[in-house]
Amino acid sequence: MELYDFITAAAPAGLFPWTAQVEAAERFGLTLGRVEEAALEQGIMPARYQRNRQTITVGNQLRLCRSCAVIIGSGGLGGYLIEELARLGVGNLVVVDPDIFEEHNLNRQILSSPAFLGHPKVEVAAARVGEINPAVTVTPLQLSFSRENGQGILAGSDVVMDGLDSIATRIELAECCRGLSIPLVHGAIGGWYGQVASQLPGDDIVPSLFGNWSEPKGVESQLGNPSFTPAVVASLQVAEACKILLGEGESLRHRMIYVNLLHMEFDEVLLEPPLAAVGE
Template sequence: MEDVCSFLAAQSRDGLLSQEALGQAVEQSGLSWARIERLALERNLLPARYQRNRNMLTLADQLRLAESRVAVIGCGGLGGYILEELGRLGVGRIVAIDPDVFEEHNLNRQLLATPALLGTPKVDVAKKRLREINPAVEVITHQKAFGRNNGMELLSESTVAVDALDNIEGRLELAEISSALGITMVHGAIAGWYGQVTTQFPGERTVQENYPQNGRGIEKELGNPSFTPAVIASLQAAEVCKVLLGRGTPLRGRTLIVDLLEMEFVETQSRDTPPTA
């Protein structure tokens, strides 16, 4: 291990390690990309791929992200962008959950969908994509529908659960199971020009207030263009980052309503608003 650390130190330039140097360390040591990246960060050496993060994230922050585990439930419109952004951010372990394969109607908005991949499981495409963009990210996939019968197992060991579902029943089950496990849930929903985001900590009920009844959302009625999922997913990724790092002010007890047609952003307050510090 000391040989690996000495090699990393020798290869660093201004505290940065190139992708090539990290790859050489992986090849020479037989260790995983994830282990090599964490060894570097533990020694205050930053992989150069994150250098544009360092004016807003400390080395300790980047290490904390690398040691985090986040579950993304749904790998379609919202989920594809969320997976991409968390992978590029440097979240070390990502659980991708989705039972579906790509279909033609996904092509207008889902980042991971291409004509060549129609009929391919979404989780398989997500895993391949994340490996391509950041080999230090460990991707755990489950090609199954999330629900009460398997939710506890699927979310096990995760710190944050990201809601990229397309139905109300699934969201309510996710909220219930996340709370039971002591996991923070970052909720997002989209329909046409509109979307919403909130972050629910264990024991809170903002999501349940927003969806008092089960049923399917209005996505099919209003449709979804290419840009709405990108906007809402990015807001969700920012919330995940803040929760993992304990930084900033998350949308706790608040729901951000986004109207891209009129370009209006409005907050609603939950009845279950937590006390401010």
């Protein structure tokens, strides 16, 4: 029996069960991701994504399956970004972070636990994705992002997610994305507050947000970070990434959402497009 015949026979209601996906991978010597892609190519939705169907078509689920997202930072924001992108079905994730989990991470970083103290964040992230969606391929890179290695890390990706806490590195990331014409979804948090914006090819928005900031870290070093702020901001970032990958909806291009959870306010801030983007 050919792979496509197997998938069709296993999905009479148009949903491909996980147990059948695992069996197909073993029988035909394929990765779980390739089997998932084959099902979607036939217009059959893997059953794990059935609650996506009213929001995301089978064709768009296939686009997500074939997409690659790079997450820079796998801490407060990054952990939620990784979790949600994997559950959404983005097929390839590259996770970049040089750090290990420490005790001060436990209050907010979803991938952290006492059992993982001292473990590299990227290795824990890869293991977590393997638990929740083994069809997703994860490339863990335990290193610091920089202008020097940025092109090699980002090349071939479809969207980049900002989970950083260093202003200087964030600006270098934005510059690399601009040079490679890769969309960047920016997120930052501090205390009750956060912000989200998208820098699309041709734009230079993110550096302008921090042009007058002289400290190496953002306001989180002064305001702290409770558990809920990274969850909210990361979810907004993933929604932005999903729209960008699928070419749907209206992105936050030249706009920023400022989140004030203390007073439960979400404000839109218009960002002046830089000269390089005018007329595009």
